[in-house]
Amino acid sequence: MTMVIHLHRTPGDDTPSTYNLPSPEEAGIGASDWSGVSVSSALQYLQRAVDPALAFSLSCRRGLCNVCAMRIDGVVTTACTTPMRDGILIEPARSKLLLRDTVIELSLVRRARMDAVTPLAGERDA
Ligand code: FES
Numbered sequence: 001m002t003m004v005i006h007l008h009r010t011p012g013d014d015t016p017s018t019y020n021l022p023s024p025e026e027a028g029i030g031a032s033d034w035s036g037v038s039v040s041s042a043l044q045y046l047q048r049a050v051d052p053a054l055a056f057s058l059s060c061r062r063g064l065c066n067v068c069a070m071r072i073d074g075v076v077t078t079a080c081t082t083p084m085r086d087g088i089l090i091e092p093a094r095s096k097l098l099l100r101d102t103v104i105e106l107s108l109v110r111r112a113r114m115d116a117v118t119p120l121a122g123e124r125d126a
Helices: 039-050 107-125
Strands: 003-007 017-021 069-072 075-078 088-091 098-100
Touching: 003 039, 017 039, 039 088
Parallel strands: 003 088
Antiparallel strands: 003 017, 069 075, 069 088
């Protein structure tokens, strides 16, 4: 069984790129079915076998760091913890912070978090 991914890669373009994935065996993925494979693993396959220019972020692969956050079928979630499904739509989490493909600028988010904890750090130091 093949699997279809629709991936928004161009800001302002409502037409997503469509990729037909081969079976996991043909793709060299250690699974019998794509539904047991994470979205991030499918993106890794696409980057490795189809388009080396595809950009996405990945770090812990356990749903802990949120670096791989993207909008999947309309819901912002982590790609490493979301299982693949046929016809899945993948978009950047925030189009205003988009750098490329599904990669967004996280420094603003991190700065906001640091600003939120800075008063506590100041109290601890005083
Ligand atoms: S890579 Fe860390 S949450 Fe997905």
